[in-house]
Amino acid sequence: MPVITSQHRYIVIEGPIGVGKTSLARRLSESFGSELMLEDAGGNPFLERFYDDPKGAALPTQLFFLFQRAEQMQSLQQHDMFAPVRVADFLMDKDRLFAELTLDADELHLYQQVAEKLSIQAPTPDLVVYLQAPVDVLRQRIIGRGIRSEQLIADDYLTRLVDIYSRFFHQYNDSPLLIVNATEIDPVNKEEDYELLLKRILAMRSGRHYFNPLPMVM
Numbered sequence: 001m002p003v004i005t006s007q008h009r010y011i012v013i014e015g016p017i018g019v020g021k022t023s024l025a026r027r028l029s030e031s032f033g034s035e036l037m038l039e040d041a042g043g044n045p046f047l048e049r050f051y052d053d054p055k056g057a058a059l060p061t062q063l064f065f066l067f068q069r070a071e072q073m074q075s076l077q078q079h080d081m082f083a084p085v086r087v088a089d090f091l092m093d094k095d096r097l098f099a100e101l102t103l104d105a106d107e108l109h110l111y112q113q114v115a116e117k118l119s120i121q122a123p124t125p126d127l128v129v130y131l132q133a134p135v136d137v138l139r140q141r142i143i144g145r146g147i148r149s150e151q152l153i154a155d156d157y158l159t160r161l162v163d164i165y166s167r168f169f170h171q172y173n174d175s176p177l178l179i180v181n182a183t184e185i186d187p188v189n190k191e192e193d194y195e196l197l198l199k200r201i202l203a204m205r206s207g208r209h210y211f212n213p214l215p216m217v218m
Contacts, residue, residue, distance in 0.1 A: 004031045006202065008126040011087045012175075014094065015131035015182070016161045017150070018138035023188040024131065024197075025089040031198065034085035037072060044068070050102075051152035058102040062111055066095055066118070073122045092122035093168070101164050125175045127204055131182040132166070135159050176204050181212040 011028065013021040022038060029036040041047055044064045049057040069092055076086070099111045133141075135158045142150050169179065178200060187194040193213070200211050 004033075004198075004202070006032050006034075006085050008201075008204070009085055010123060010125045010127075011085070011201075012091045012125040012128045013087070013089050013131065014091050014128060014165075014169075015133075016138060016158065016165050017153070018142040018145075018158075019131040019133050019182055020141065020186075020188050021131055022089040024129070025087045027188060027194060028198075028201070029085075029087040032085045032087065034087050037076065037086055037088040039065075039088075039090040040068060048149035048152070051149050054102060054154075054157065055104075059107045059111070062095070062099050062102060062107075063114065065098070066111070066115060069095055070118045070120045073120050076123060088125075091125070091128060092120065097164055097168055101160060127178065127201065128172070128175045129178045129180060129201060130165070130169045130172075131180050132162075133181075133183045135162055137183050138162070173208070176206050177208045178204055179208070179210050181210075185213050 013025045013028070015021045025036060025038065028034070044061060046057050046061040046064055050061040069090070073092060096115075099108055103111055135155060138158055139155065142153065169177065180197065180200075185193040185197070187197045196213060197211065200209070
């Protein structure tokens, strides 16, 4: 497949767990022949404990992700952002979202102190693609991909996660934003869905746009 030229040099795919952001980021990086920067959830030794005991393991889980993302942002800053296209499956701002969602007041205060000391300088994406889907769809996809630790995720946590993402992107205006209803489409496994979404991504120039495709009728 020939490499596609993109005007966007730094593209971020975001959305709640199970929506398909990492898989889409991989496909886009292949299409653009670009570098891929992924959140390494599997490398977080506290994550499974968090899914099993959210209150007890929230702080070490969040601090691990904070340090991990700080290293990734530092690496990104050290490279020429005008060089190859980069596709990431996380927005640095999400770290604060998850901290507010999972930590109690004292833990959040400590997290904020650590974050301030790190002084993370995150580049602004040229485009953010926000994938959204309801909790029942996310649950089906989480079950389908069969990662053992993720089966421990409670529906209440998923509900709150969907809500906090929705509220965050309702106010987001730092970058051009494409909001995608991913309920009925599968751009990872269905080529026609991927091509349709890819065209919308390539057409994005500025502002906020919504992509609400209907399912393909056979």
